[in-house]
Amino acid sequence: MTKPTQEENSSAPRIKVRQFKVGDLAVYPAHGVGRIEAIESRVVNGEKHDFYIMKILENNMVIMIPTSNVESVGLRDVIGEKEIPKIMAVMKADKDLAMDNQTWNRRYREYMDKIKTGSLYEVAEVFRDLSLLKLTKDLSFGERKLYDTAHTLLIKELSMARNIEEAHMVTEIEALFAVEDEE
Numbered sequence: 001m002t003k004p005t006q007e008e009n010s011s012a013p014r015i016k017v018r019q020f021k022v023g024d025l026a027v028y029p030a031h032g033v034g035r036i037e038a039i040e041s042r043v044v045n046g047e048k049h050d051f052y053i054m055k056i057l058e059n060n061m062v063i064m065i066p067t068s069n070v071e072s073v074g075l076r077d078v079i080g081e082k083e084i085p086k087i088m089a090v091m092k093a094d095k096d097l098a099m100d101n102q103t104w105n106r107r108y109r110e111y112m113d114k115i116k117t118g119s120l121y122e123v124a125e126v127f128r129d130l131s132l133l134k135l136t137k138d139l140s141f142g143e144r145k146l147y148d149t150a151h152t153l154l155i156k157e158l159s160m161a162r163n164i165e166e167a168h169m170v171t172e173i174e175a176l177f178a179v180e181d182e183e
Helices: 065-072 082-094 097-101 104-116 120-136 141-162 166-176
Strands: 025-028 034-046 047-056 062-066
Touching: 025 047, 034 062, 034 141, 034 166, 047 065, 062 065, 082 120, 082 141, 082 166, 104 141, 120 141, 141 166
Parallel strands: none
Antiparallel strands: 025 034, 034 047, 047 062
């Protein structure tokens, strides 16, 4: 008897893996938005493989991604503009109170796992939680590093999706967490 594959077990519809072209923008999990600079063939272990050569816009890091591994590494398109209100709603939502009862190490691991998914929704949750924490106390070094990572990933992708300057996106997001003065 053969074991069913994941595709056969899954009730979710299969998403067609997108083929990127030179010049396309894409998001690489935990690194952010990049541009496909080239598609090159290389011989690895005696076999020819095609690779996307992607330059991350934030830091100019170059990543080689096998075209056959796009789905497994989580390479995806930049979100569409219609997704932005949903991302903003995630940031406006109440913090998950269950996180407050966990040790910092456990929260750190969970936050890193969310960032590594490549989902902007998960990155928005991390940013929201740390932004709210920042209102009540100074962030530790580790918290600050996660906050900065989530902030950078959000700002870059949201500004690209909306086709606006990053500074405008920063202002809009920071306004979500501004403390209102009592009269």
